[in-house]
């Protein structure tokens with residue numbers, strides 16, 4: 274399966290076209306918040322809805338990029354990347370909760386409402402430090418990175434690959450979902466966190482907060498694309514492809530496969546965590562539902578639809594599948610899951626290299 | 638211990654004891670798969686700079702012997718040493734980094750990567766993720782890769798993916814990868830299958846040239862090729878050593894004739 278699905282790098286003219294399309298798309302994205310400021314009767318006006326939903330999709334695209342780095346290049350099919358995304362979201366969510374301060378319903382100076390409600394006397398130790406934004410951002414990377422490091426080390430060292438690895442990652446996100454549903458975990462149980470007031474001194478739910486978060490997401494997207502591209506174009510990227518296609522042969526050349534897989538899995542989890550940290554302030558809520566196994570699977574489908582092993586394909590997949598989802602859930606909400614499944618099957622059968630394959634010529 | 642003593646069937650030194658000059662030392666090695674003995678009390682010594690040919694019928698255990706040396710298969714019993722290193726306790730990557738390179742019976746490489754990229758991955762260089770991330774191909778490395786491509790006749794295919802090469806070309810590419818690793822001990826499993834007569838001669842000459850500075854163990858069926866190597870020959874049969882000596886010596890050994898050449 275792996276070798277036949279391996280997408281060759283886009284060649285010559287195709288690559289130029291792709292690069293131009295990518296730059297064009299980024300420019301269009303960057304224009305959206307500007308066009309949003311035009312008077313509503315202007316022909317070029319872009320609605321608040323478009324800006325906020327596109328900002329959300331950008332964070333999804335970053336998650337897709339992270340999945341593609343691990344799956345498309347190193348062959349690590351994680352069905353638990355939604356957990357890393359959610360953990361990043363919870364980290365920033367804790368910061369946002371701390372910033373509410375005495376403005377909560379119960380008016381407690383430090384404790385979030387749900388803690389007052391549950392009878393907490395003081396903040397649990399693991400909430401300390403989250404009042405500082407840089408600390409929360411650091412945790413949004415460090416916690417997913419650490420989890421990926423532990424799970425990855427145990428799995429890769431025991432040479433667990435393929436379906437077994439996918440099942441383990443799926444179990445990981447499921448276990449986290451159950452844990453976060455519990456009230457005594459100190460993360461707000463099934464309600465999670467919401468009613469955020471502000472971030473970095475700017476009130477949320479205002480046009481300026483929206484466009485700031487939008488541009489922050491776009492910057493993170495470009496930064497992640499740069500980092501992933503830096504990895505995949507280096508010799509490390511070729512080692513990852515070697516591991517993906519012939520893991521055991523790579524070992525006989527003297528490469529410590531566990532180390533290489535761990536590196537890419539941890540990096541990927543940290544990128545996913547940061548994406549989650551930008552997602553939560555934009556949607557205004559985080560709850561254990563974000564850990565649901567279906568989310569992780571859906572994110573993998575974005576990558577499969579866009580075309581794995583190309584990075585750009587992941588972005589294309591995330592935007593197009595989510596656009597389809599938004600449209601379909603308004604016109605025919607019941608059809609969405611069938612459409613998603615059908616799309617996945619159709620792409621696997623007819624477009625094994627994904628949508629991006631339409632831009633590529635076969636390399637000799 | 639000299640080669641002639643061994644050829645005459647001198648007893649092996651006591652188990653586990655280091656042998657001066659021995660690069661590779663196997664003693665009493667057995668491998669049992671579900672009750673089937675693929676290797677049966679096999680002993681073998683390869684000295685520094687030696688070229689050794691291993692022949693034997695299909696299923697004799699030649700590939701299994703290489704699996705044991707490279708850490709792919711753990712022996713059920715016996716000693717496997719490379720200099721002072723106990724190979725039965727090390728993993729594949731560590732063994733490769735000690736300086737043991739292997740060419741597989743079925744040529745195996747990275748099909749999605751080009752000929753050049755396959756050789757670049759094999760090139761002796763730091764192997765960790767951070768080193769690979771920082772790696773820049775300098776002039777010396779490029780020249781090494783280019784001269785190896787010339788040696789194995791793949792210069793024109795440098796930027797073709799390995800997946801599109803013919804079987805013979807894949808043999809050559811894997812030999813090239815072995816050369817790039819610059820190992821101290823080369824294990825070469827059936828290198829000339831699928832090669833033309835001319836290519837076979839070239840391969841024999843290449844292996845003879847490499848030996849001397851390093852040790853080479855070649856498994857091959859093609860007796861003409863083995864003769865061209867002009868090296869000591871070990872005959873394996875049913876997991877044990879049947880005979881050892883010059884090609885003429887083993888070809889005239891009645892036991893060898895019976896189980897192998899006489900068929």
Ligand SMILES: Nc1ncnc2c1ncn2[C@@H]1O[C@H](COP(=O)(O)OP(=O)(O)O)[C@@H](O)[C@H]1O
Pocket residue numbers: 670675693694695696697698699700701702
């Ligand atoms: N992993 C394995 N499991 C079971 N049997 C094996 C395995 N590897 C090799 N064998 C058996 O061991 C014997 C020796 O095989 P091999 O070393 O490949 O022989 P040769 O290379 O000399 O042709 C064969 O009978 C083969 O079927």
Ligand SMILES: [Mg+2]
Pocket residue numbers: 699700701742
């Ligand atoms: Mg064999």
